[in-house]
Amino acid sequence: SQTIHQWPATLVQPVGSPLSLECTVEGTSNPNLYWYRQAAGRGLQLLFYSVGIGQISSEVPQNLSASRPQDRQFILSSKKLLLSDSGFYLCAWGTGGHYGYTFGSGTRLTVV
Amino acid sequence: GENVEQHPSTLSVQEGDSAVIKCTYSDSASNYFPWYKQELGKRPQLIIDIRSNVGEKKDQRIAVTLNKTAKHFSLHITETQPEDSAVYFCAASKGTYKYIFGTGTRLKVLA
Numbered sequence: 001s002q003t004i005h006q007w008p009a010t011l012v013q014p015v016g017s018p019l020s021l022e023c024t025v026e027g028t029s030n031p032n033l034y035w036y037r038q039a040a041g042r043g044l045q046l047l048f049y050s051v052g053i054g055q056i057s058s059e060v061p062q063n064l065s066a067s068r069p070q071d072r073q074f075i076l077s078s079k080k081l082l083l084s085d086s087g088f089y090l091c092a093w094g095t096g097g098h099y100g101y102t103f104g105s106g107t108r109l110t111v112v
Numbered sequence: 113g114e115n116v117e118q119h120p121s122t123l124s125v126q127e128g129d130s131a132v133i134k135c136t137y138s139d140s141a142s143n144y145f146p147w148y149k150q151e152l153g154k155r156p157q158l159i160i161d162i163r164s165n166v167g168e169k170k171d172q173r174i175a176v177t178l179n180k181t182a183k184h185f186s187l188h189i190t191e192t193q194p195e196d197s198a199v200y201f202c203a204a205s206k207g208t209y210k211y212i213f214g215t216g217t218r219l220k221v222l223a
Contacts, residue, residue: 032209043215097207098144098163103155
């Protein structure tokens, strides 16, 4: 069966520090991968998605970036965090079509 | 551009009553409509979905209806229980990579 792993679960980082969040998927090949951010009490904002190794589409301009160095690995990064980067970050995978996404357990990021 | 509106933003019901959450989508090419439930501090989880060739789908106490002409779809929860309390998100997709999510409905079931 397919599983998705996301870490760390919580993170407190100072303003201006770098960020690296990692997501891996097991049990499937060539998944579509997604990074979402959810601000406190808000909806799901799509940040990046990838349909293959090295293929990244950005949905919103920001100081975050994403990379997909391997088929089942998706990384969210920042060189310098802002206070506004705080939120709940969710990785997700899907196969496209009519099968739904599966979300990871999320990373709660607090920038202080 | 593509947009999904979701109403209401908050909903309180008495235990045992029904709850209805409505979503409207803008892109008539959308053909897949999943619903996600997110409990406090947890990940969203798929609870039910419907494809555009179906008007209604049921799974125990949960049902989803779709009106393609009006471009809206709804989630119906009957005999609500305290564990139904959560945030519910609708989404619309054209069967491609991206889902457009609604802004969420916080459902509170009062005991």
